[in-house]
Amino acid sequence: MFLSSYENKLDKKRRVSVPASFRSHLSSLGYNGFVAYPSFNHEALEACSEDRIKKLSNTIDSLNPFEEKRDYFATSVLSESMSLQFDSEGRVLITDKLLNHAKIKNSILFVGLGKTFQIWEPKSFEKFKIVARKKAYQNRSNLKWDNKLTGEKI
């Protein structure tokens, strides 16, 4: 799982260290890198393991080949995805295109979301976090949670 948040720095060569815990999770899945693409909803990047993108590709592919939606998803996600591989120090090189989408300059925030993570400009994320916390609190009862097993809410 990708948990917690880590703020690291971009160097002059556009490299950034991926948090060790994220690397070790990816490594446990058999990967030495991950896939990133611009978020639909945010000025941020979405990131996940390669098999998750494969799954998404299959889902898109199950749509009718002549259906417009198919192209829209494929174009918006797959055509913009970059596969990023770690160097020997656990860093990745991020393209300018991706950095621009997230308006990242120097600092870069890795945000763990369980099966995926996001990459943010730290100050942008701070703003979003406030909204998210409010909305999550309002909707906390909407998350279906099987009480029979645990007998407790989150």
Added chain:
Amino acid sequence: MFLSSYENKLDKKRRVSVPASFRSHLSSLGYNGFVAYPSFNHEALEACSEDRIKKLSNTIDSLNPFEEKRDYFATSVLSESMSLQFDSEGRVLITDKLLNHAKIKNSILFVGLGKTFQIWEPKSFEKFKIVARKKAYQNRSNLKWDNKLTGEKI
């Protein structure tokens, strides 16, 4: 189960001993650590075993990957969760972020809540306890008690 409360001290390196009884319960579940995240409601930390967070992650992941709600929950809980592992003496290292949320400086209180536990600044907890006790007393008839669900004698 996590029962009772224990007050321990933070050392200079931000380490704190986890109560032995909590450790042995986690160990019986197959873990050598736990997950902590800031509470929604209190100036305190929520803590639980890893499988509980995994379950939450799976629940969140069952939502459509492009749905906004997904982000709200994941951001508010998962991105703030830290997986804390015991060192060889049964201590964990707590990040400043978590300590600040709970306003913890030197002393740290572990509060057993059955399947989960909380981490408090001792004096904050004293205040909360008074309120909690009052409210529990007012609502004492509202606790639904159904032997069929638990299947256990007490």
Added chain:
DNA sequence: TGGGTTTTTATGGGATGTTATGGGTTGTAT
């Protein structure tokens, strides 16, 4: 039951390992 002994727990701190980061050098396409 009481008092002495052993074991466990909480805590401190030095030594070692890891991580994030910087930068030089080599390799490789255009």
Added chain:
DNA sequence: ATACAACCCATAACATCCCATAAAAACCCA
């Protein structure tokens, strides 16, 4: 050649490991 990616080495900050000790709890046996 030029640009840039990949590889290699260096280092400071800090996490983890290991050993030490004091207090508390559990044990044991007269």
